[in-house]
Amino acid sequence: MSRTIGDFVKGATEALSQAGIDGAARDARLLTAAALRIPADRLTLELREPLDAGDEQRAAEYLDRRIAREPLSHILGQRAFFNHAFTVTADVLDPRPETEALVLAALNTRFSDVLDLGTGSGAIIISLLAARPAARGLATDLSEAALAVAGDNATRIGVADRLRLAQSDWFSSVVGRFDLIVSNPPYIALDEMPDLAPELAYEPRMALTDEGDGLSAYRRIAVGAADHLADNGRVMVEIGWQQGPDVAAIFKAAGLVEVAILPDLDGRDRVVTARKP
Template identity: 55%
Template sequence: MSGAGTAAAALRAAVPRLAAAGVEDAPRDARRLLAHAMGIAPDRLTLHLSDRLTTEQQEAFEVALAARAARQPVSQITGQREFWGREFRVTRDTLDPRPETECLVAAALEEPFSRVLDLGTGTGCILLTCLAERPSATGLGCDVSEAALAVARENAAALGLADRAEFRLSDWWKEVEGRFDLILSNPPYIAEAEMADLAPEVRDWEPRGALTPGGDGLDAYRAIAAQARAHLEYGGRIMVEIGPTQGREVARLFADAGLENVEIRPDLDGRDRFVMGRNP
């Protein structure tokens, strides 16, 4: 990285370095980090590969590469992740929004809603996407992390949704009042025994409390199911993201709580991805 060189030369040197660190898609990540260091959109990088990097750009790229070689997620390094076509700020205090969670949003948008609750909101990506797609709706996002709520509020302001989205510090239902016609959640669901097998990007860099509740991974669903009907309008819907082996257990929790039309839905890869139910 020493000396003034072109972006193309920096990219060529970066790819094997990331690959040697075990990064799965080293060419893609190197391009994204180089674009970030140069202050341009990733899809514009090809047009700038012949540019000579400034000292500041070289230094920024070096810092980004070192972080990625340590397996820090790209989204944390750049501070951004795209979700449903919008950019969301991401930090170490929030779960990194994932493409499969868009399946939950797609299902939420299948029917009208006016008041939505997002339990464990993190970046706010689920709640804010739903509000952005339904301009007449309002919503509440809850989280036990004040740092995560600060990120969610920042995202709401950036998307022009601060007037329709409220964020509140709450341990699941503790500070939630009233009823909603749509309740959504992507809670921590990884079993304690599964944590060691996670990719370093997840295990070592994302907030542990957003990944696992400990034990069998089902505690969040037990808490959510226990009071869902008390906070759902009649006919209101609830949807939660799940791990691919948890569909049957979570569906049973929903049914035992008195929810009807309980259904397990898959993601685009055909794996069980979320469970939904309706208040009679």
């Protein structure tokens, strides 16, 4: 009797579990569905079907890549974030659920012009523009490859006509003032890098760490915010869960007011927000 799709899913789950991967059963199902080129929610209906040799080879290749700790989003080519699926490559940070706290915080304020510093995949600003059809935005990144990914996502999700892209080292190429500035900057300190999950080795290093204390990006954002925010405009940044007091102090020292630290859905400090007086 030929091997069934269900047999492969079971074996893949065991292999992923033995490799120490959390959510092994979920990853096994998603990888198998991707290899079969079917929606993941249809996989249950196919479990008793025989597994085609070509599909099995492709599924095995996906499985080997995941066991090597390549991020699931890189293998699948996309990541679900907020209300959309975003193209993800090794050129951009993998959008994470905790970053949705930044999007939610931004949507609780009024804005018509938004600037996203270090946009990566564009997940933050594209989510904001999709939710606010009258808003326009500028997304910057130092990486041309990242900007290409963001541009592709903007086109697919239907906001490209309201989003400009610019290669920039933080504010270096930014002209104008904005109601809202958002950023998920590199905030992992250099001495924390060796302890990170193996999957992060597949992501761009400059999107993860500032090669210092993890706070240098916030210092640059705080200094530049005054010149690029409209009066009463707001700046909102994602932070590491232990960085709230330090980032809040940096923003206050730059003359920003109404500085607040907001939690993510797990209750950990995740966003610092402030207003230009």
